[in-house]
Amino acid sequence: MLSPHPALSPPGERGNGAGRASLLDNRVGNRDARTGDHYNPKRSQCSARAMNVSNPNPIDMSVDLAGLVLANPTMTASGTSGYSLEYAPYTDLSRLGAFTTKSITLTPRKGNPPERIVETSSGMLNAIGLANIGLERFIAEKVPELPQLGVPVIVNVAGHTIDDYLAVCARLDPIREIAGLELNVSCPNVADGLQFGTQPRMLNELVQRVREVVRRAKLIVKLSPNVTDICEPAQAAIDGGADVLSMINTFSGMVIDVNTWRPMLANNSGGLSGPAILPLAVHLVHQVYSRVAKHANVPIIGMGGVRDWRDAVQLALAGASAIAVGTALFANPDAPLEILDGLKSYLAQRGMTRWMDLVGKLELHTTGGR
């Protein structure tokens, strides 16, 4: 059993309102995640677990994220596996393609009071409120541990002003243990309360300014899905100088207690993640890849509801080069490793030798509705 996840609770807090045993148990429609009944039988009759394909040709699972080469496409999603080694007792992090830290802010934050997690149908709603140890403690206590992870590390950075982001990124960029800086732009700006990620002009300015101080690390911009047309902030981030896009952050949501008539979260609203958002993530990755990122040659790290290798294949076909796993880790810390094994078997079974040959290979139907 997992103990309560460090990201969920402030020190001393017990109980998050999310039962691990039932979390993510829901299945989409009549699909079983293990057997993949929804798969087109003409195209694939395989269960990656059962296939055990012996392939004479090793499969090249490597990914090139704008010059940052990962051994394979699996990653952790920010905020779901700590800062460095906290998750190491639960899974072999050295087999990942990359590790992403929780959001780091300039000063330490306690985050929101509990309840800050509530379970939903096929997912969870969280309002952690960027609880984190702050930049200086991260550098002093966590950075020295990063090499032990054995994989490239991406540090997620959050802030409430452009100066916040600049201060954190300028300090982290020279640190060689850090391969990439991922901007969490789903934070309200103190000036007007609007999120950077939902205002393309503001986002463009933020990315341009941060780009000036990020000279060594790869600059990754994590898109918010809470917009009408996600291609606008995607384009704004690319124009501002982003090397890589990651998508998606959580969807804004609310759960109401019907007995008290109050929201379940102390923060009232929160961000929805988990299997419920997978089809939304697939759709948005497809939009950004086909309309913006492919032409600009900017790779996408896809995430949102990924639980097994089939989910990862969907995001890859839609245009994601790498796949991050977040909420699924709470129920299954080995999910990324199982996904990696499943992806290798899937590619082998189809006679493919390179992961990257799958990326963006979605074949749309050409017949529309009448």
Ligand SMILES: Cc1cc2nc3c(=O)[nH]c(=O)nc-3n(C[C@H](O)[C@H](O)[C@H](O)COP(=O)(O)O)c2cc1C
């Ligand atoms: C408990 C929790 C904490 C999160 N904290 C952060 C965070 O600190 N920074 C961030 O950019 N995203 C954060 N996220 C969003 C995830 O990184 C990811 O974008 C989102 O949950 C969708 O992926 P998933 O459905 O696989 O979880 C958090 C998500 C969860 C569930």
